[in-house]
Structure formats: structure tokens, C-alpha cells
Amino acid sequence: MSGQSDPRGSTFSAAELEFLAEDETIEIVPNLRMERLSLICGDFGPFRPQIATQVPIWLAVALKKRGKCTIRPPDWMSVEKLTQVLEAERDSASSFEALPFHYVEISRLLFDDARDDIPDVYMVRSLIEDIKDVRFHKIGTGLEKLSSRTYAMKLNLSAMEVNVIRPFVTGGLETFYKLGNPELIQESERPEHRRPQPADRGPRRELRR
Amino acid sequence: MESGSDKGTGGFSAMDEYETLISTTDADLLKRSWRNEKAAPEILQFESSLVQRSREQIQLMEETVGEFMQNGEDPLTVSLYQMDIDRTVFLLRSYLRTRLQKIEKFMFHIQKTAGLWSRLSRQEQKFAKRSIEDMKKHLEQSVLSKLPDRYKSHLKQSVISEEDDMVTEPKLDSFVICRSRKFLGGLPVDDSGEENPLDMYAGDIYALRYKSIKPLIESGQLDLV
Structure with missing residues (x-):
């Protein structure tokens, strides 16, 4: 039965998550003069040299690639803040620090295209890697608590973390739900006069009359 | 809408927050529908x-x-507008394509369930009808016509089946991951008889059974992520 389900069916791909993260806004300092942009996703600008403005990340990266702006990394992406976060993550065995929903994707995007705008980029990068590792370790430990009593599981995690554990969590909860649900089991055991068989393919028995 | 005259510091940011809450652009709505459709x-x-x-x-x-382009506008501006269009087109296409995949997968089930059939657009209904005909024809030609009479239905295993047991149905008992937009108190997530309601605060993410939160997704209070 488990072989039939499609565990990847509803998952987002990494590229799709990055796409979503690109809509988050970020501050840039343009070095060009450009009129206001009235885009489908909102109005941005006008752009004046040295005057900071908020734009979606995809727009920031597009300008950055052409050398038309510098990107101001978000507050949480400083060595100081990240060190605090990492310490707090290590101190607590079960709770997670508040980070932006798309922190993994945003930091990836900025590391790829705006390295020179991030102070202490190597340090920042390794701190984010460490935070990711610590969190994943905790997530793994947390998943051991999953049981047949679990009807709701709190996952206040980031988009990428949620996406990575999705197949396992939803699959596991589903299996527990099925096992813990009397009606679903009764249904496959109802025909008592038949010899016990692998109980997973109820309807197929009809063929064997 | 008096925000123009209200430049006070504290009041202004509260106003701003309120505005972002109520003014949701179509781009945001489309993104939300796309996510929900992909995850449901x-x-x-x-x-x-x-x-x-x-x-x-x-x-x-x-x-x-x-x-x-005709007016010789700055190529950079043009390319930014083009990128914005491309992003929206991608979302729209992916949304429609996700729906087509679901229709292909559950076509017989959707056809016989009026509540589901009416969820399709007219073009989707046309597509579903044609897929159903083609699939039926294909099954009949390749297998069913060669089987004994009692096994000839493409919906049932045999004539003695009471229900259409060869129709793929979506698993509504499956778990989905969702995020709440605002505080939701006393969600009945546990139907085992034990009273165990769940309180969800804005921004909380939970893995829950799709069936138990279906109305909240339809009314837009919960988002699938």
C-alpha cells in the first residue's frame, strides 16, 4: 500500500521555494536614476542614486547583476545577530529561534549574487550553515516523538525545513492515523470466513471468488 | 483612508501594518491559490x-x-517589466497545470461527484470529458473487451462490487502542512472522540489532517505551505 502512494506528489521543488522567496522585500541603494515601476506584483521606486528603497529580491538581484545597486542585507543576516541565534539554538533542545520563513533561500540568493554587499560574508555563511545543521539535528530528534496519538504536529520552521521533512512527517502521521483508526482496520478484516491474508488490499479479494 | 495627513510615527506604522493586511494584490492571491492547489x-x-x-x-x-520598446525606453526598465510578466505567467501556468494533473488523476471521481465537477472551469470540464472518453476507450480496447462479461466495467472490479472500486479518489485523510493567518481557537483536529481542540496563533505552522481543516482553507483562514 505504501508503495502506491506518491510521497513527492505535493512537495514544492527547491526552485519553486526560491521563486517564492524572491518575492520577499529587501532594501537596496540604487546608483541609477529610474522612474517608478508599476509592476503586476506592486509599485516600486522611483529610484534615485544613494536613496535607499524597498524592492522584491528578484528585482534587487536583477539590478545588482547589472551593477546598478548595492543590496543591504537584512538585519538578521549580521554576524552579531546570527551568533545570538546560533547560541540560542544550541541552548534549547526543542524550541526554534525566530528566523524569516525563507531564511535559507534568501541567504542563498544573496550569497550567490551579492557577496560583496554582505559584511564578513564568510563568517555569515558559516554561521548560517551551523544554524541549519543545529536545527536539522533538533528536527530529527523531534520527529522521534511522532506517535499514534499525534493528530496535529507543530512545525514552526522555515519553508525549506518544512519542505524537506514533509514526505516523512505526512507519511508517518498518515500511517499512524490509519493504524489508530478502528474503522479503517475493521473494514479490511470484516470477511471473517476467509483465511488471513495481507490485510492491505481489501477490494481485490472479490476477484478470487 | 486618512493616512495622508497622519504622519505621526507610532500611528503611522500601525496604519501601515493594517494596510498590508487588507490590501492583498492579485499577485499575492494567485501565489496563495497556487500553493494551496499544489499542496491540497x-x-x-x-x-x-x-x-x-x-x-x-x-x-x-x-x-x-x-x-x-517602440518608444525606445531604457532597456533595463523593459527587462524588469518583462521579468515581472514572466513571473506572473509562470505562476498562472503552474496553477493551471497542477489542476490539469489532478483532473487526469481523479477524472472518474470528479465526474461522478457533482460538488467536485462544479469546481472546474468550463475549459477544464471540456478537458476532463475528453480525457474520460479517451481513457475509457483505451481501457476497453486494450483490456476490458478481452475479459469475461462480469469484469468489463472500467469503474468496478466486477459486477458484484457495490461501489465503484476502481476509481482513484483523493486521500482526504492525508496530512498537509498549513500556516494560519490569524488566531484560530479550538480547532477540532482530532475526530477520535477525545476532545482535544487546538489553538493556532497567527503564523503557526502545523501538520494536520486535510479533512479536518478543509473548510478553513476554502474560506482562506489557513494557507497550505
Whole structure:
């Protein structure tokens, strides 16, 4: 039965998550003069040299690639803040620090295209890697608590973390739900006069009359 | 809407927050519908007016870009507008394609369930009808016509089946991951008889059974992520 389900069916791909993260806004300092942009996703600008403005990340990266702006990394992406976060993550065995929903994707995007705008980029990068590792370790430990009593599981995690554990969590909860649900089991055991068989393919028995 | 005169520091940011809460753009709505559609096990209501509006916006923008090019507008500006169009087109396409995949997968189930059939757009219904005919014909020609009489249905295993047991149905018992927009108190997530309601605060993410939260997704209080 488990072989039939499609565990990847509803998952987002990494590229799709990055796409979503690109809509988050970020501050840039343009070095060009450009009129206001009235885009489908909102109005941005006008752009004046040295005057900071908020734009979606995809727009920031597009300008950055052409050398038309510098990107101001978000507050949480400083060595100081990240060190605090990492310490707090290590101190607590079960709770997670508040980070932006798309922190993994945003930091990836900025590391790829705006390295020179991030102070202490190597340090920042390794701190984010460490935070990711610590969190994943905790997530793994947390998943051991999953049981047949679990009807709701709190996952206040980031988009990428949620996406990575999705197949396992939803699959596991589903299996527990099925096992813990009397009606679903009764249904496959109802025909008592038949010899016990692998109980997973109820309807197929009809063929064997 | 008195925000123009209200430049006080504290009041202004509260106002700003309120504005972002109420003013949701079509781009945001489309993104939300796309996410929900991708993550829900069954097909959701077709967002016909949203799709219509998005189409018109895309068309309008394409015309604008055409004019820009003719007027010799700065190529950078043009390319930024083009990127914005491309992103919206991608979302719209992926949304429609996700729905087509679900229709292909559950076509017989959708056809016989009136509540689901009415969720499809007219074009989708046309597509579903044709897929159903083709699939039926294919099954009959390749297998069913060669089987004994009692096994000839493409919906049932044999004539003695009471239900249509060869029809793929979406698993509404499956778990989905969702995020709440605002505080939701006393959600009945546990139908085992034990009273165990769940309180969800804004921004909380939970893995829950799709069936138990279905109405909240349809009313837009919960988002699938």
C-alpha cells in the first residue's frame, strides 16, 4: 500500500521555494536614476542614486547583476545577530529561534549574487550553515516523538525545513492515523470466513471468488 | 483612508501594518491559490475571476512593454517589466497545470461527484470529458473487451462490487502542512472522540489532517505551505 502512494506528489521543488522567496522585500541603494515601476506584483521606486528603497529580491538581484545597486542585507543576516541565534539554538533542545520563513533561500540568493554587499560574508555563511545543521539535528530528534496519538504536529520552521521533512512527517502521521483508526482496520478484516491474508488490499479479494 | 495627513510615527506604522493586511494584490492571491492547489490532495474551486484578472493584467503589461520598446525606453526598465510578466505567467501556468494533473488523476471521481465537477472551469470540464472518453476507450480496447462479461466495467472490479472500486479518489485523510493567518481557537483536529481542540496563533505552522481543516482553507483562514 505504501508503495502506491506518491510521497513527492505535493512537495514544492527547491526552485519553486526560491521563486517564492524572491518575492520577499529587501532594501537596496540604487546608483541609477529610474522612474517608478508599476509592476503586476506592486509599485516600486522611483529610484534615485544613494536613496535607499524597498524592492522584491528578484528585482534587487536583477539590478545588482547589472551593477546598478548595492543590496543591504537584512538585519538578521549580521554576524552579531546570527551568533545570538546560533547560541540560542544550541541552548534549547526543542524550541526554534525566530528566523524569516525563507531564511535559507534568501541567504542563498544573496550569497550567490551579492557577496560583496554582505559584511564578513564568510563568517555569515558559516554561521548560517551551523544554524541549519543545529536545527536539522533538533528536527530529527523531534520527529522521534511522532506517535499514534499525534493528530496535529507543530512545525514552526522555515519553508525549506518544512519542505524537506514533509514526505516523512505526512507519511508517518498518515500511517499512524490509519493504524489508530478502528474503522479503517475493521473494514479490511470484516470477511471473517476467509483465511488471513495481507490485510492491505481489501477490494481485490472479490476477484478470487 | 486618512493616512495622508497622519504622519505621526507610532500611528503611522500601525496604519501601515493594517494596510498590508487588507490590501492583498492579485499577485499575492494567485501565489496563495497556487500553493494551496499544489499542496491540497483534492482539486479546489477554480479561481475564475482571479485567473481572468491575472490574464488581463499580463496582457496589459505585454502591451505596455511593446509600447516601451517602440518608444525606445531604457532597456533595463523593459527587462524588469518583462521579468515581472514572466513571473506572473509562470505562476498562472503552474496553477493551471497542477489542476490539469489532478483532473487526469481523479477524472472518474470528479465526474461522478457533482460538488467536485462544479469546481472546474468550463475549459477544464471540456478537458476532463475528453480525457474520460479517451481513457475509457483505451481501457476497453486494450483490456476490458478481452475479459469475461462480469469484469468489463472500467469503474468496478466486477459486477458484484457495490461501489465503484476502481476509481482513484483523493486521500482526504492525508496530512498537509498549513500556516494560519490569524488566531484560530479550538480547532477540532482530532475526530477520535477525545476532545482535544487546538489553538493556532497567527503564523503557526502545523501538520494536520486535510479533512479536518478543509473548510478553513476554502474560506482562506489557513494557507497550505
